[in-house]
Amino acid sequence: MYSNTKVQRANHTISAEYHDSLIMLDPVRGKYLELNPVAKRIWELIEEPITVDDLASILLKEYNVPFQRCFEETREILEKMMTLELLQTDLQQTA
Numbered sequence: 001m002y003s004n005t006k007v008q009r010a011n012h013t014i015s016a017e018y019h020d021s022l023i024m025l026d027p028v029r030g031k032y033l034e035l036n037p038v039a040k041r042i043w044e045l046i047e048e049p050i051t052v053d054d055l056a057s058i059l060l061k062e063y064n065v066p067f068q069r070c071f072e073e074t075r076e077i078l079e080k081m082m083t084l085e086l087l088q089t090d091l092q093q094t095a
Contacts, residue, residue: 001078009087021036022039026084052071052078056070
């Protein structure tokens with residue numbers, strides 16, 4: 001996943017807030033998962049298409065972490081979401 005890759009969440013999940021996390025149900029795969037506060041924030045921000053770089057920049061302003069760490073961890077979370085088929089990218093749309 002590149003810094004200019006646009007990501008957007010898939011819309012086949014059902015979710016509900018629970019304390020400071022987000023509980024998600026994927027009825028297609030019959031699984032549920034819990035997103036920690038940072039992953040929950042990423043989920044909120046990818047409701048509309050956004051580049052990985054822009055997403056990391058927003059998170060950088062909200063969390064007090066070095067840029068490189070923010071970018072790497074953002075990309076890591078997005079890749080996990082992609083593996084779980086929770087998001088789509090512009091790369092998938094052109095393939």
